[in-house]
Amino acid sequence: MIQHFKFGHMLPTDSVVLDLPVQSGEIPFLTRDGDGWRYAMDERDIVYGLGEMVRSINKRGWHYLTNNSDQPHHTEDKQSLYGAHNFFIVNGTGGRPTFGVFVDFAGCVAYDIGYTEHSVLTFRTAEPDYDLYLLTDDSLAGICRELRRLVGRSYIPPKWAFGLAQSRWGYKCEEDVRRVADEYRRNHLPLDMICMDIDYMQDFADFTVNRERFPDLPALAADLKERGIHLVPIIDAGIRADGQNDVCREGLANDYFCRKEDGTPFVAAVWPGDAYFPDFLRPEVRDWFGRKYQALTDQGIDGFWNDMNEPALFYTPEHLQDVAREAGALAAKGNLDMYDFFRLQELFGSLSNNPDDYRSFYHLIDGKPVRHDRVHNLYGYQMTRAAGEAFAAIRPGIRTLLYSRSSCIGSHRYGGIWLGDNDASWAQLLENVRQMPSVQMCGYLYSGADLGGFGGDTTPDLALRWLQFGLFTPLMRNHSALGTRDQEYYRFRDLLPAMRRMLELRMALLPYLYSEFMKAALRDGLYFRPLGFDFPEDEWARHTDDQLLLGEGLMVAPVCTQNAIGRSVYLPEPMKMLRIRSLTDYDEEELPAGHHYVACGLEEVLIFLRPGHLVPLVRPAESVAALDESSFTFWGYLPEGQDTGSYELYTDDGNTTDYDRPEHWRILRA
């Protein structure tokens, strides 16, 4: 059930697709707390949701702010990352209430979930104009299904997007890209995508290609596609403000860019230096910008990632000059006391993504200027929508890969997300595990983190352990930053065979992973779920935050601790554990429900089969396109006395958008 409440007159978000009557009267469960809302938590209540935020699956014990941020340090102290996912579920046991809340609001929402007071949850919007939806159902998954009914079905990528993507900020030319493809193929490491970061562009201008370094992109794309590899270029939010490139000229001519109070285009520096920012909140701007992707689809490109769309602002020219002036004056003083010195440090530290800058430009909504900060969280969403809606027009009936850094509930209909600029740390591997179910609750099914870590230097064992989790995530991308250690999987000589065996496992499992993804997408379900979703009365299951249920038949329990030779695992029901070194070399053991400590060496991954379920497997191939799905083997854990089982498989061409045809479903029996 969904109950719809309205406060003031919200600015449009287009997050909701369901037109529900507004209810009056009190909101169940919540009480007023100043201009926000309050809920008194029991010690055993769990708070799920909030999507892409730091900390655990249970969001208790911190304060959060949905304020989409270009934030490369995903440490526990952060209040905001890249996504505004204003949906949470309070889950009580023993007769305590369970309910979901979706706050439909374009600006920032502040949550305090046991931070100020251990047992008190509060939340408030930055303005008094918002819609609030209260969602209830018999199950936690049901509450998420209600949300999806409210905000729409999740984006579905092409099937090849479930293969491995190799990415790096630093592939500077065609030779770099070809070398990656060659090394993957030479080492027999499966690969389906190579992502192209900012260096493929001419001077970081969107929709351009540097012709010196990439003299023939169509030929490159075609060559790679023949080898089963798709090129996936980046598109940034900011448009190089050189007055030269087409996008810049057209945007200026048509007044498509965000403007300052005086009506002139807002300028801030990003990769190309000074840039303009398309006003994606306007339908005509989305339409215009979306069509630009055709410059690349015409060259054989069928996948994109949208980046820097919080939007990230390195600095505004005005702010830079202010800072330089103040810093110069401070430095001229010479002997600075600590307050002056801290100010000096803060000055340059606050240049990027400065709140004042976000308050200095405007969008047009229904022809009226609206200051950016009031609708900040819609920006990346509407950029993704621009692309997604355009693809439907440019490539009708065909799926285009799209994932974005910034997001807001609503954009889940148009693209996936990746979890932004994490770093090469064991902490971020664990964070990846914990974020997955949270973003999925908010509709972002096609998602994943930068495996191995984006910032900082990875280690051979971290790269392998992270792959052992990444092989289960819908988006499986290895990505790293300029200046960090190379981390393509062929770089780690001594662990390369283990890397290969893990990638082969992904390919063998792909029919299962894809089927479970499609079930989640087409039936508004969840591909990854916390254990508490399926075992809501089991306190141990509810408090397990580093294991996930994957589809109907599997539980995964990644090792996220360096040098560990095993881990503690909680089984809410009897399961069959597979300790897998390769598809042909694994241990299996039936384990009773309860806590277990299980061995798991560096080159091993754990899979747990749920009772009564089968998991189909195919022979691995080096790309998704090369997979032969005509025959299957099975892993399964069938109860005593049951010697056959079945699996509901989804197969389609993986490329067209007629997802819903009933002939895509088959029952496999074994």
Next chain:
Amino acid sequence: MIQHFKFGHMLPTDSVVLDLPVQSGEIPFLTRDGDGWRYAMDERDIVYGLGEMVRSINKRGWHYLTNNSDQPHHTEDKQSLYGAHNFFIVNGTGGRPTFGVFVDFAGCVAYDIGYTEHSVLTFRTAEPDYDLYLLTDDSLAGICRELRRLVGRSYIPPKWAFGLAQSRWGYKCEEDVRRVADEYRRNHLPLDMICMDIDYMQDFADFTVNRERFPDLPALAADLKERGIHLVPIIDAGIRADGQNDVCREGLANDYFCRKEDGTPFVAAVWPGDAYFPDFLRPEVRDWFGRKYQALTDQGIDGFWNDMNEPALFYTPEHLQDVAREAGALAAKGNLDMYDFFRLQELFGSLSNNPDDYRSFYHLIDGKPVRHDRVHNLYGYQMTRAAGEAFAAIRPGIRTLLYSRSSCIGSHRYGGIWLGDNDASWAQLLENVRQMPSVQMCGYLYSGADLGGFGGDTTPDLALRWLQFGLFTPLMRNHSALGTRDQEYYRFRDLLPAMRRMLELRMALLPYLYSEFMKAALRDGLYFRPLGFDFPEDEWARHTDDQLLLGEGLMVAPVCTQNAIGRSVYLPEPMKMLRIRSLTDYDEEELPAGHHYVACGLEEVLIFLRPGHLVPLVRPAESVAALDESSFTFWGYLPEGQDTGSYELYTDDGNTTDYDRPEHWRILRA
């Protein structure tokens, strides 16, 4: 056994107190690797040691650099923290070698322990002049004992230093300090110390007291001492360069400060702005500086913490002007490309603790100038030595509390350490657990981290969970930074009773904790040990990195995960588990050896009693001085059929330095 090898002619460190003949020939186990050394690790080898470094007890899988650093972000990617602890142990099983290595060297040592290649350990000194000691013994604790024999006995603080210290950067005046004392006593929360951070000084000048804000320090110190509370002021390494204060004038007059190449005193800014840096490597400077502490001991002060002694350098005046000039020129360019922008950001980011600045000043060693970077890691050590040696002269026969931020093996003879500027995160709670045995292996027995976290905002549950570990650490200090959330234990209304019960547990255990500390100090042992030290053949024990053995009878297993309701624990032998809510309210359960998952609610702490051991308890009091140790109760886990046990208790006056008198030892029987 200790084998002594010599390479070139090392600069003196005074780390070693044992005069061992130099051996020639090959170093057992190690092979040459360029100008460093190499060891091929087996997958099961563990590398212990390196003291105060990030990551796990097992140091495998990262590269480290002993380069003492003012580093407030103790994330996994850091290569250096505050201490140079060039001691590690390679521990093999199944016939593989086990040996310790101590590198006696004043500069930086680089370690690569499975970072570049998963199975290869290498290390190298920055210069070819160093001594290397190879340590072997039948046991891991024995290797650490050999190290202590080589480098000397560990520092012993007064007994009251085992009570709680409440600290905060931000106690600005006498009223602030008195309020802390009042609130602790009013809430019946035990407290033995209040630390005074930089604000007590006049303009951040060492050995001064701001007379406006602290009009009568002797009276304040006396009043508090009557209530069982010691004041512990901070002393910084840099001397305010105002030409006015005594220390500055005397240092200049006697040429006691580090100098630049041209012979003029080196200046860099720290808290007071421009500062001079005493050349602590010279005995006469140590003697002079050490005597300065008397300005405060004469006012009733009997404990100190030495800070900023890596030394931290906010900036040098020359560097600041260079940066301002370059930044101004960049900003004037206006439209910066990404490379210029990154440079601009880097410019100010690199002002502090800049390697160039560390290469721009000199010490005198035997009258000859030696560039600072060559002896960098000795600086904090020799400042601590200055204080420690002075206390022996100023307060002969009496213990003075002293702990330092920067350290180098050798300084463990003169003072303890705290683990520097951590932050309020669950990650740092776990790091605290992991660092404790590592620093203890290197001689730093009196040690502890800032409980609740120094930087950032703590949460009520983190403060409580951290206290549940901190109550076992020798130094138990709650400390936080200016601008962060107040975190004195009386601040958390709803959890205050639980905080009190944990502090009472500390006080009740104090006779045990103090006795075990004194055993470790007087017998060159370890107060905290990894499980692998006592169970070297047990692979599960060896790979346990979040549980510690504490003295002879206890194992601790802190909960370091937010919202957890239990944890996995490994028992290498049968133990009795106590799940303690308070001294009078706890569950006990005998558990067999092996893996267990045990419940542990937010207000509970786990203690594991080892078989055959007793732990004495006294009635808690609000300060160490008020503890009545005339009668004991016991917790114990006696084997079937054994109904009495004994405990070797150490008691002395806790204040004088005649530690070794045999009458301090008693056998308690129960």
